[in-house]
Amino acid sequence: MRAVAYEKPQDITSETSLVDVERPMPEAKGHDLLVEIKAISVNPVDTKVRKSREAAPGGLVQLGWDAAGVVKSVGSNVTLFKPGDEVFYAGVINRDGTNAEYHLVDERIVGAKPRSLNFTQAAALPLTSITAYEMLFERLQVKDPIPGDFRSILVIGGAGGVSSIAIQLARQLTDLTVIATSSRPVTAEWVKSLGAHHVVSHSQPLPEQFKALGITPGFVFSTTHTDQHVAGIAEIIAPQGRFGLIDDPSELNVKPFKGKSVSIHWESMFTRAVFGTSDMIEQHKLLNQVADLVDAGKIKTTAAESYGKINAANLRRAHRQIESHTTIGKIVLEGFQGG
Amino acid sequence: MRAVAYEKPQDITSETSLVDVERPMPEAKGHDLLVEIKAISVNPVDTKVRKSREAAPGGLVQLGWDAAGVVKSVGSNVTLFKPGDEVFYAGVINRDGTNAEYHLVDERIVGAKPRSLNFTQAAALPLTSITAYEMLFERLQVKDPIPGDFRSILVIGGAGGVSSIAIQLARQLTDLTVIATSSRPVTAEWVKSLGAHHVVSHSQPLPEQFKALGITPGFVFSTTHTDQHVAGIAEIIAPQGRFGLIDDPSELNVKPFKGKSVSIHWESMFTRAVFGTSDMIEQHKLLNQVADLVDAGKIKTTAAESYGKINAANLRRAHRQIESHTTIGKIVLEGFQGG
Numbered sequence: 001m002r003a004v005a006y007e008k009p010q011d012i013t014s015e016t017s018l019v020d021v022e023r024p025m026p027e028a029k030g031h032d033l034l035v036e037i038k039a040i041s042v043n044p045v046d047t048k049v050r051k052s053r054e055a056a057p058g059g060l061v062q063l064g065w066d067a068a069g070v071v072k073s074v075g076s077n078v079t080l081f082k083p084g085d086e087v088f089y090a091g092v093i094n095r096d097g098t099n100a101e102y103h104l105v106d107e108r109i110v111g112a113k114p115r116s117l118n119f120t121q122a123a124a125l126p127l128t129s130i131t132a133y134e135m136l137f138e139r140l141q142v143k144d145p146i147p148g149d150f151r152s153i154l155v156i157g158g159a160g161g162v163s164s165i166a167i168q169l170a171r172q173l174t175d176l177t178v179i180a181t182s183s184r185p186v187t188a189e190w191v192k193s194l195g196a197h198h199v200v201s202h203s204q205p206l207p208e209q210f211k212a213l214g215i216t217p218g219f220v221f222s223t224t225h226t227d228q229h230v231a232g233i234a235e236i237i238a239p240q241g242r243f244g245l246i247d248d249p250s251e252l253n254v255k256p257f258k259g260k261s262v263s264i265h266w267e268s269m270f271t272r273a274v275f276g277t278s279d280m281i282e283q284h285k286l287l288n289q290v291a292d293l294v295d296a297g298k299i300k301t302t303a304a305e306s307y308g309k310i311n312a313a314n315l316r317r318a319h320r321q322i323e324s325h326t327t328i329g330k331i332v333l334e335g336f337q338g339g
Numbered sequence: 340m341r342a343v344a345y346e347k348p349q350d351i352t353s354e355t356s357l358v359d360v361e362r363p364m365p366e367a368k369g370h371d372l373l374v375e376i377k378a379i380s381v382n383p384v385d386t387k388v389r390k391s392r393e394a395a396p397g398g399l400v401q402l403g404w405d406a407a408g409v410v411k412s413v414g415s416n417v418t419l420f421k422p423g424d425e426v427f428y429a430g431v432i433n434r435d436g437t438n439a440e441y442h443l444v445d446e447r448i449v450g451a452k453p454r455s456l457n458f459t460q461a462a463a464l465p466l467t468s469i470t471a472y473e474m475l476f477e478r479l480q481v482k483d484p485i486p487g488d489f490r491s492i493l494v495i496g497g498a499g500g501v502s503s504i505a506i507q508l509a510r511q512l513t514d515l516t517v518i519a520t521s522s523r524p525v526t527a528e529w530v531k532s533l534g535a536h537h538v539v540s541h542s543q544p545l546p547e548q549f550k551a552l553g554i555t556p557g558f559v560f561s562t563t564h565t566d567q568h569v570a571g572i573a574e575i576i577a578p579q580g581r582f583g584l585i586d587d588p589s590e591l592n593v594k595p596f597k598g599k600s601v602s603i604h605w606e607s608m609f610t611r612a613v614f615g616t617s618d619m620i621e622q623h624k625l626l627n628q629v630a631d632l633v634d635a636g637k638i639k640t641t642a643a644e645s646y647g648k649i650n651a652a653n654l655r656r657a658h659r660q661i662e663s664h665t666t667i668g669k670i671v672l673e674g675f676q677g678g
Contacts, residue, residue, distance in 0.1 A: 138579075139602060147618035239614040240477075254593055254603060261610040263478065264593060264603040271600040275578040279486035 001025050002336050003100035004312045005060035009051050012319045017050065018312045021060060025102055028075040032104045035087060038119035039334040040098050040310060041066040041303070042318040043127050043161070048248075049093070050319065063315075064097030065090045066330075068113050068122035078107050080284060086113040088287065090127040092273035099315065101336055108280045109273050111287020114294035117301060124303035124330035125165070129290045130269040130283055131246060132166035138282070139265035140219050140242045142174055150218030150238035152177035154210075156202060157224035159187035161330055162246060164194055164302045165290075166221055171195035172298045179215065181206075187328070194300075206232035217241065227252055237262055302329045309337050340364050341675050342439035343651045344399035348390050351658045356389065357651045360399060364441055367414040371443045374426060377458035378673040379437050379649060380405040380642070381657040382466050382500070387587075388432070389658065402654075403436030404429045405669075407452050407461035417446050419623060425452040427626065429466040431612035438654065440675055447619045448612050450626020453633035456640060463642035463669035464504070468629045469608040469622055470585060471505035477621070478604035479558050479581045481513055489557030489577035491516035493549075495541060496563035498526035500669055501585060503533055503641045504629075505560055510534035511637045518554065520545075526667070533639075545571035556580065566591055576601055641668045648676050 003023045010017040028034040046063045055061045068088040071081050081087065089110040091098055113122045136142050142153060153170055155163045158180025170178045171194075180191040181202035188199045200209040206229065210216070218238045222229060227249035234256035237243060243257065244265040254264050272280040293299040307314045310333045318331045342362045349356040367373040385402045394400045407427040410420050420426065428449040430437055452461045475481050481492060492509055494502045497519025509517050510533075519530040520541035527538045539548040545568065549555070557577045561568060566588035573595035576582060582596065583604040593603050611619040632638040646653045649672045657670045 134600075139600065147616050149617075239610050239616050240618075248594070248597075252593055254591055254605075255587070258587075258605045258607055259610065260614070261473075261478065261605050261607050263605065266593075266597045266600050266602065268597055268600050271578050271598065275599070277486050277578050278488075279579075 001101040003062055004310065004315050005062040005099070006050065007055045007060060009054060012047070012050070012316055012323060018063075018315050018319070020312045023060070023062070023100065026104045028073050028078075028104060030075045031077045031106045031108060032075040033071050033078060033081055033087070033107050033110060034073045035067065035069040035103050035105060036072050037067050037069045037098055037101060037103050037310070039068050039123035039332055040064050041124045041127075041330045041332045042315065042322055044322055045093070045127075046097075047319050047322050062096040062099055064099035065093065066123055066127045067091070067098035067103065068119040069103070072102065074107070080107045081110065086119075087111065088113045088122045088126050088291070090130055090269060093270040094274050099310065106273060106280070107284070109283040111284060111291055114291040116295045120306060120332050120334045121301045121303045124301050124332050125290065125294070126287060127269060128161040128165045128302065128330070130286065131162045131267060132169055133286045133290065134269060135221055135244045135246065135265070135267040136166060136169055137173075139267045140221065140244045142170070142176060142219055146218035146238050146241050148218075148238060150216055150241065151175065152179060152215050152217045153219040153221060154206075154217040154236075155180045155196070156220065156222040156226070156229055158182050158191040158196060158199070159328060160223050161302060163221075163223050164190070164329070165299070167191060167194040167196050168299045172293055176219070177215065179213070179217065190328070202229065207235045210236045220244070223247060230254075231256060234260070234262070303332050305329070305331055307331055307333050309333065309335055311337060340440040342401055343649065343654050344401040344438070345389065346394045346399060348393060351386070351389070351655055351662060357402075357654050357658070359651045362399070362401070362439065365443045367412050367417075367443060369414045370416045370445045370447060371414040372410050372417060372420055372426070372446050372449060373412045374406065374408040374442050374444060375411050376406050376408045376437055376440060376442055376649070378407050378462035378671055379403050380463045380466070380669045380671045381654070381661055383661055384432070384466075385436075386658050386661050401435040401438055403438035404432065405462055405466045406430070406437035406442065407458040408442070411441065413446070419446045420449065425458075426450065427452045427461045427465050427630070429469055429608060432609040433613050438649065445612060445619070446623070448622040450623060450630055453630040455634045459645060459671050459673045460640045460642045462671050463640050464629065464633070465626060466608060467500040467504045467641065467669070469625065470501045470606060471508055472625045472629065473608060474560055474583045474585065474604070474606040475505060475508055476512075478606045479560065479583045481509070481515060481558055485557035485577050485580050487577060489555055489580065490514065491518060491554050491556045492558040492560060493556040493575075494519045494535070495559065495561040495565070495568055497521050497530035497535060497538070498667060499562050500641055502560075502562050503529070503668070504638070506530060506533040506535050507638045511632060515558070516554065518552070518556065529667070541568065546574045549575045559583070562586060569593075570595060573599070573601070642671050644668070644670055646670055646672050648672065648674055650676060
């Protein structure tokens with residue numbers, strides 16, 4: 001089968017940073033599905049792994065953690081899917097990624113593709129949806145209110161991929177007031193279109209803006225530049241509030257949260273599958289729930305621009321764009337040449 | 340009335356670091372009780388505030404956040420207590436402390452003194468009990484299990500004041516396996532006597548010791564030297580586990596917790612009263628629950644050594660001992676000279 005992979009971490013400007021390769025067709029065993037990949041999307045995690053992970057001697061690193069496709073065969077323990085089913089999923093960081101014609105994935109982290117979306121639109125959703133859903137409902141437990149009148153959530157970096165889903169899920173599945181940050185008119189319009197009640201600027205200090213709004217957020221979900229915002233978050237968040245983050249600040253001083261007994265919640269959407277936790281099937285369920293919300297017209301996909309067929313040249317172009325930190329919405333790629 | 344107070348932060352070796360003073364008798368209004376103080380205990384927070392807080396011009400700083408006494412009069416909104424009631428409580432950091440003959444405290448953070456304890460024994464309990472209870476049941480939510488077979492909690496610094504209550508509460512109110520750390524035979528025996536199932540050494544790396552035990556803790560409660568243990572905690576804690584801390588590490592790098600989606604929980608027992616949260620009456624309820632457990636013989640007080648009457652000389656001696664970091668159990672003082 002065809003795939004895109006590499007041997008050693010290199011700058012994305014190198015032609016061998018991602019290359020077209022032929023690999024053996026994998027075989028589904030146990031809880032695995034063998035999925036024929038129809039479309040993928042590219043996330044910041046792809047570029048982070050590409051810069052740091054080296055292949056084992058004689059091996060390859062195959063990136064990609066977002067896909068939509070069709071089940072071709074199933075392992076002997078599979079009960080949730082059958083060949084022919086259309087699926088979408090993100091996969092797991094410690095196995096081969098989705099940048100290949102065929103791909104193995106544990107059924108318990110796979111959802112039924114939204115019927116109302118084509119494969120390309122669907123491929124943009126899984127990683128961001130899992131991250132946003134798990135942060136809101138598993139980590140921050142936003143349905144368990146903070147004591148007092150603090151029924152609001154601040155989403156920092158509101159126009160990003162995860163935030164774009166988080167804002168919609170918060171509006172559809174909770175009664176929270178949603179405040180999102182942006183820094184440009186185009187992103188302010190975007191987060192409003194997703195349902196944000198209020199938009200504040202992450203280029204300006206948060207405390208003054210929240211004072212003007214008259215809102216004390218019980219929950220804060222920071223998706224980017226958390227180290228720059230942490231002091232302001234500690235100042236505005238409610239006593240006993242909950243603060244979640246997903247980015248990789250080089251330093252994060254959490255001491256300012258002590259006086260308010262605030263908790264700090266990490267979300268990594270790979271935790272359940274990497275550790276094989278007893279509740280990993282929750283990812284199957286939440287993806288199905290997201291698909292239902294999409295089919296009901298309540299959540300819109302954030303697929304933005306197609307970079308064309310799945311090959312090394314187009315993926316290098318996508319990585320370069322992701323590394324520019326100016327991407328709005330998700331970059332997707334669809335099918336293999338002649339596929 | 341008599342009180343112990345000071346004007347400017349000074350080293351405890353200075354005779355004016357804490358002095359005997361006469362202050363006006365306070366008057367109970369609103370939700371306040373006026374309590375005649377019968378006994379107090381001394382906590383690390385006293386020494387921290389003494390080193391950092393300066394009195395307003397012409398004013399005094401009155402420390403002390405642990406007391407047992409008798410209600411003398413009540414404010415007009417008080418419903419939970421009446422004059423003559425025996426009470427125990429910690430109070431709040433932004434009002435005068437308990438080092439005085441008479442003291443004002445909001446009824447919603449006061450409990451009925453355990454009937455089976457004298458005032459001196461009771462005074463040792465409130466601050467540590469509130470901290471331990473809130474961490475276990477409000478912050479870590481230990482009754483909400485971590486997905487998987489992770490029904491255990493590690494208590495670091497097991498022989499300390501808060502840990503000594505936390506171990507007992509965990510044993511009495513949950514079915515968790517309790518692992519406590521100590522570093523000396525005498526403290527190992529102490530934490531076992533409180534109910535710890537296993538004792539490990541905080542002078543040795545935690546991962547090897549937990550590997551030997553075959554236990555993956557779902558919960559970790561670190562009461563001291565958290566910065567030294569944080570890497571080991573991240574290594575041993577369960578995926579999706581919850582980690583709580585109460586000390587003041589100069590730096591705390593929480594990034595090692597990301598891969599497991601672990602949450603970090605601060606507990607400050609002053610949060611509810613300082614911010615006047617809508618649930619501050621929970622402290623009244625939990626103190627009553629602790630008193631019932633004490634009277635039922637299920638929790639023992641950790642009062643250790645009486646430093647005699649409440650006066651500046653004895654309190655300076657108590658502060659010196661706390662600052663030595665070698666205290667086992669709680670230091671208590673009882674009554675005023677001639678009182």
